[in-house]
């Protein structure tokens with residue numbers, strides 16, 4: 001049991017070395033680093049008794065046949081952000097492989113097949129468009145996605161081609177909902193709640209919905225020395241008001257998080273009054289009504305700020321993803337599995353998006369979070385313990401068994 005957990009930890013280290021940046025972890029969609037990661041993952045899936053293939057969009061899929069026609073989907077993503085940690089994504093893939101390996105070593109077949117997915121793109125590092133891998137499965141991959149370009153001008157279509165897929169056949173990757181038993185993803189928590197409660201794992205009840213906007217204030221650039229204060233139309237001061245308003249609003253609403261993560265100032269010189277300021281806005285809540293209401297209030301605030309400061313403002317809606325409820329059936333099974341592993345079942349919501357969001361359009365989804373040190377993620381300091389990984393493997397194995405008994 002701990003041997004499997006240790007193997008998962010070692011495998012996370014091996015995958016961490018598959019990077020396009022020396023000395024740090026950066027593994028984008030359809031990259032050479034991803035190709036090297038696939039060589040490892042392919043072998044681990046094969047050794048766990050799975051039939052392995054790569055689909056057109058570039059997901060690696062390992063199938064462990066069962067006695068019946070239905071399939072349980074497990075997995076997570078193998079791509080990363082820039083200068084990433086080693087567990088966000090890979091841990092979920094490797095825990096799923098470990099659970100299958102345990103079945104294989106015991107020579108057991110379940111009433112259903114298990115398919116483990118190592119998704120091609122969850123973080124959106126290369127193309128800024130998240131979930132390319134799982135969207136292909138769910139039939140949400142649109143033709144426009146193929147034309148997106150990376151920083152070097154390479155389109156998604158040609159990236160897919162050089163990775164060995166056929167961009168014209170993405171539709172073939174699509175799964176049919178019929179005969180799917182559900183999708184269960186193990187992932188690091190990326191937050192501090194489990195650590196604070198002293199729990200190795202937690203069961204996700206819902207994934208927060210997310211709204212993203214780009215807000216651009218436009219005023220007038222001018223000389224920092226000659227334009228008097230009362231004659232200025234400074235775009236950055238308006239943006240600064242917004243940044244603080246976003247923070248103030250988020251702290252008064254329970255369960256809400258809102259962030260300005262990007263601020264671009266034009267022309268961006270020390271002696272020039274900013275003529276334009278563009279900021280991002282990200283609003284998340286597990287209740288879509290709350291999220292929409294708050295987002296609208298913040299955008300109204302941006303318009304009011306622009307009016308008062310005699311600026312113009314443009315708002316662009318970048319994306320809007322509704323909250324996803326995890327299936328009560330899978331949540332209950334995970335809770336039973338956690339209890340059977342002599343741990344305390346505990347439910348929490350996920351503030352981060354996951355492939356499970358997209359998979360929820362296909363089938364029931366469930367997620368198991370693993371405690372991570374300090375709640376740190378998207379950072380090389382990401383850390384989990386071997387003991388907690390052992391619990392996650394046990395819980396996922398038990399969950400699979402319970403599903404087989406239904």
Ligand SMILES: [Zn+2]
Nearest residue numbers: 077088089122
């Ligand atoms: Zn992730």
